[in-house]
Amino acid sequence: xxxxxxxxxxxxxxxxxxxxATEFDPxxxxxxxxxxxxxxxxxxxxxxxxxxxxxxxxxxxxIAMRQSTMQFHRDLKPATVWGFEGSVPGPTFETRSGEGIxxxxxxxxxxxxxxxxxxxxxxxxxxKPEVRAAVHMHGAKTRPESDGYPEDWIVPGKSILYHYPNxxxxxxxxxxxxxxxxxxxxxxxxxxxxxxxRDPYEDGLNLPxxxxxxxLVLFDRLFTRDGQLLYPVSGxxxxxxxxxxxxxAIVANGKLFPYLEVEPRKYRLRVLNASNGRFYHLSxxxxxxxxxxxxxxxxxxxxxALKSVIIAPGERVDLIVDFSQLRGERTIFESDTFVxxxxxxxxxxxxxxSSLPSSLRPVLRISESQAVKTRLLTLDEIDNSVGEPVRxxxxxxxxxxxxxxxxxxxxxxIWSFMNPSDDSHxxxxxxxxxxxxxxxxxxxxxxxxxxxxxxxxxxxxPEPGEAGWKDTxxxxxxxxxxxxxxxxxFAGRYVxxxxxxxxxxxxxMRPYEIVSEREQKKM
Ligand code: C2O
Ligand code: CU
Ligand code: CU
Numbered sequence: 026x027x028x029x030x031x032x033x034x035x036x037x038x039x040x041x042x043x044x045x046a047t048e049f050d051p052x053x054x055x056x057x058x059x060x061x062x063x064x065x066x067x068x069x070x071x072x073x074x075x076x077x078x079x080x081x082x083x084x085x086x087x088i089a090m091r092q093s094t095m096q097f098h099r100d101l102k103p104a105t106v107w108g109f110e111g112s113v114p115g116p117t118f119e120t121r122s123g124e125g126i127x128x129x130x131x132x133x134x135x136x137x138x139x140x141x142x143x144x145x146x147x148x149x150x151x152x153k154p155e156v157r158a159a160v161h162m163h164g165a166k167t168r169p170e171s172d173g174y175p176e177d178w179i180v181p182g183k184s185i186l187y188h189y190p191n192x193x194x195x196x197x198x199x200x201x202x203x204x205x206x207x208x209x210x211x212x213x214x215x216x217x218x219x220x221x222x223r224d225p226y227e228d229g230l231n232l233p234x235x236x237x238x239x240x241l242v243l244f245d246r247l248f249t250r251d252g253q254l255l256y257p258v259s260g261x262x263x264x265x266x267x268x269x270x271x272x273x274a275i276v277a278n279g280k281l282f283p284y285l286e287v288e289p290r291k292y293r294l295r296v297l298n299a300s301n302g303r304f305y306h307l308s309x310x311x312x313x314x315x316x317x318x319x320x321x322x323x324x325x326x327x328x329x330a331l332k333s334v335i336i337a338p339g340e341r342v343d344l345i346v347d348f349s350q351l352r353g354e355r356t357i358f359e360s361d362t363f364v365x366x367x368x369x370x371x372x373x374x375x376x377x378x379s380s381l382p383s384s385l386r387p388v389l390r391i392s393e394s395q396a397v398k399t400r401l402l403t404l405d406e407i408d409n410s411v412g413e414p415v416r417x418x419x420x421x422x423x424x425x426x427x428x429x430x431x432x433x434x435x436x437x438x439i440w441s442f443m444n445p446s447d448d449s450h451x452x453x454x455x456x457x458x459x460x461x462x463x464x465x466x467x468x469x470x471x472x473x474x475x476x477x478x479x480x481x482x483x484x485x486x487p488e489p490g491e492a493g494w495k496d497t498x499x500x501x502x503x504x505x506x507x508x509x510x511x512x513x514x515f516a517g518r519y520v521x522x523x524x525x526x527x528x529x530x531x532x533x534m535r536p537y538e539i540v541s542e543r544e545q546k547k548m
Contacts, residue, residue: 051274067116101252107214115218122224131184148205161203169517175205195227209526245272290377308333310357319343322494324386337451339524417533430537445469
């Protein structure tokens with residue numbers, strides 16, 4: 026693992042020019058006084074016709090984005106937040122593979138934004154409505170019109186009906202705002218939630234369920250002294266955008282330093298990194314071993330015993346933690362030097378009839394020979410004269426430039442991401458699932474000079490925890506990271522982007538278009 030990644034995973038000092046006058050140190054708060062909240066389940070309200078088959082009806086949900094207040098800690102004043110149904114994280118959807126649902130996303134937010142908009146950023150120009158929201162289901166296979174395309178935002182008072190067919194394997198998905206140019210602010214304000222898809226294959230594994238299965242939505246934040254969310258600004262009121270935001274405390278399911286009382290048995294934790302920019306390096310303070318059973322798009326082929334796991338913004342890890350060896354003990358779940366939460370294991374022995382099977386779900390590796398095309402795509406940071414980043418690009422292209430990536434529906438391609446920077450960028454493609462082929466260190470200066478690719482060492486295979494189906498992948502510093510992608514699902518326009526939201530908002534996002542074979546013949 027590169028040094029840059031470690032630096033990113035840990036605390037990074039504020040960038041020069043960031044204003045932290047009211048920064049509050051949450052470490053002064055008493056720890057483990059609030060119990061870990063579990064977001065409530067989303068509930069459907071009747072049914073509506075299936076837009077793709079009028080003979081069928083689908084469960085219908087209405088979820089409103091609202092401003093509300095919540096207490097991040099017992100001793101903090103309530104903070105103003107934006108949440109789905111007013112809660113942060115929003116309600117968890119529990120759905121079944123093959124059973125589509127309809128969600129009406131309603132924007133009931135106020136007319137003024139909670140945080141400072143940078144009107145120099147594309148999509149957020151003066152004259153655009155200040156409050157806009159688009160909801161994207163991260164990891165879902167949906168038609169383009171239900172994907173939450175960044176330009177398909179809605180203003181307060183409006184709503185939009187999206188169809189999630191759920192024609193995909195059991196997995197841990199999540200939903201969040203995706204409005205062009207203000208996505209980082211809307212998510213920071215709290216617009217995130219979890220969406221689970223289950224299927225009979227997973228049911229048959231007898232994994233821990235019910236109260237023994239918990240979502241764990243993690244994000245870092247900065248707070249003002251009176252407990253409000255603080256989003257740093259550049260110091261230039263004309264362009265408040267900052268290139269990265271790191272909080273000084275980690276919030277778990279909406280609480281700072283919560284505790285959870287658990288029984289000495291197995292639990293399943295569905296962990297989501299919903300941070301704008303922070304990578305986590307999760308472990309238990311007592312170095313307890315746990316198992317990873319799944320990644321972004323579902324189960325791994327077999328459980329993986331670990332003592333720590335890295336999770337980049339946008340990624341998910343599905344974990345089984347067995348507390349049976351820790352009867353009567355307390356253990357802290359942490360990320361590097363950050364305390365996240367405490368588990369309090371009750372002393373009484375309990376029966377545990379759940380399983381941790383030795384094999385989970387076969388993940389057939391896609392052979393490189395199946396790819397009909399390989400694209401080399403660069404990740405670019407544009408700096409000003411004093412070396413501060415002013416913008417990030419993909420393949421040196423802006424959002425509004427013509428679409429250059431047009432894979433054919435049903436075909437498989439290799440996308441090679443070239444990252445000359447010192448930072449790791451988590452790259453996400455909408456609609457599809459993919460496999461990580463390898464990462465390989467190369468010489469960025471030589472490439473910049475004359476376009477020559479000189480590798481520094483051989484290809485590094487995916488880490489075992491990444492060897493399943495993914496939708497977001499770390500393109501580590503100074504590597505060429507290759508993924509293999511079957512473009513299955515629907516034709517139409519989607520996006521791919523860096524999941525560091527400050528990057529995504531400032532041009533590190535591009536549209537791509539899946540074309541049907543018929544359209545392709547016309548091209
Ligand atoms: Cu999780 Cu396009 O995003
Ligand atoms: Cu997505
Ligand atoms: Cu990035």
